[in-house]
Amino acid sequence: MRFPAARPRHLAAVALALTLPLAGCSSSHDSASSAGTAAAATSGSPSAAASAEPSARASATPGLTTWPTRPTTVDESGVPKAVHFGVLSQGYTGTAFVDALAKQWHIGLGAREKFDSAKDDEPAVRHEEGTAHPSGGTELGMAVVWNLAGGLKSLTCTATAKAPGRAAFLRACVRLDHPGSDPAAAARWLDGVVPSVDRTYARAGLTVTSPLYRAGPAATYLREYGGGPTPTTYALTVFGTKS
Numbered sequence: 001m002r003f004p005a006a007r008p009r010h011l012a013a014v015a016l017a018l019t020l021p022l023a024g025c026s027s028s029h030d031s032a033s034s035a036g037t038a039a040a041a042t043s044g045s046p047s048a049a050a051s052a053e054p055s056a057r058a059s060a061t062p063g064l065t066t067w068p069t070r071p072t073t074v075d076e077s078g079v080p081k082a083v084h085f086g087v088l089s090q091g092y093t094g095t096a097f098v099d100a101l102a103k104q105w106h107i108g109l110g111a112r113e114k115f116d117s118a119k120d121d122e123p124a125v126r127h128e129e130g131t132a133h134p135s136g137g138t139e140l141g142m143a144v145v146w147n148l149a150g151g152l153k154s155l156t157c158t159a160t161a162k163a164p165g166r167a168a169f170l171r172a173c174v175r176l177d178h179p180g181s182d183p184a185a186a187a188r189w190l191d192g193v194v195p196s197v198d199r200t201y202a203r204a205g206l207t208v209t210s211p212l213y214r215a216g217p218a219a220t221y222l223r224e225y226g227g228g229p230t231p232t233t234y235a236l237t238v239f240g241t242k243s
Helices: 010-015 046-052 095-104 166-174 183-204
Strands: 113-115 125-132 140-147 152-160 213-215 218-227 230-240
Touching: 095 140, 095 166, 140 166, 152 166, 166 183, 166 230, 183 213, 183 218, 183 230
Parallel strands: none
Antiparallel strands: 113 125, 125 140, 140 152, 152 230, 213 218, 218 230
16 A cells, blocks of 8 residues: 555545555655554553553454564564554544544644445544644644444544644643553653654664554554655554454
8 A cells, every 4th residue: 555645634544544554665755654653662661561562452453463562664574564443442432532632732623524445344434634733844633533333443643743742742642541541651651662763763764663552452653754855753543453
């Protein structure tokens, strides 16, 4: 799957794929703009390290059990080519959290739209997305996917590296209050994993994906990408693993 060009609609395009294409990317504008996001534990703290270990829940979602346990460029072996999203928890819509987050960061979300996949094994979903520009040349973005019953499947937040409040925005996103979540632990994980992702990205100059952070039925990962006309950007995705 080729990543879409980086523009406001790229958020929906990535989120609506219902998969996280992670292989075959380069630092080019197209491949880097996979705004899919975040999860991994290399912060060095015992709790973060434990969260990176494959869990019993992970075995139900192909691709999670083989996810690398260190920041990895997408051209390295071991990075899953695709992971199908489930729901975060039966009956959990996440709407209150999403609306509050968008309001706090002045992100105007568009109308919730239905999307029918061309693939028979991927059910129709509903999505909503929007962006804000806190300063010239910077961007904060959100893309949200629900199943048709209203169950939340994923939340993706993107932020250009120089956007004012970028770290606080991503920290707010990772605190998604799904059943089984531990918002404080998720924020600590993110604070710990960003430096290691930064180091790998600076060294390799390629899109970098973090290890997974697991909390209940959710998995989270962070991606850093950029190159050419695309500014360095962070993408954080919290997604469901329940079928």
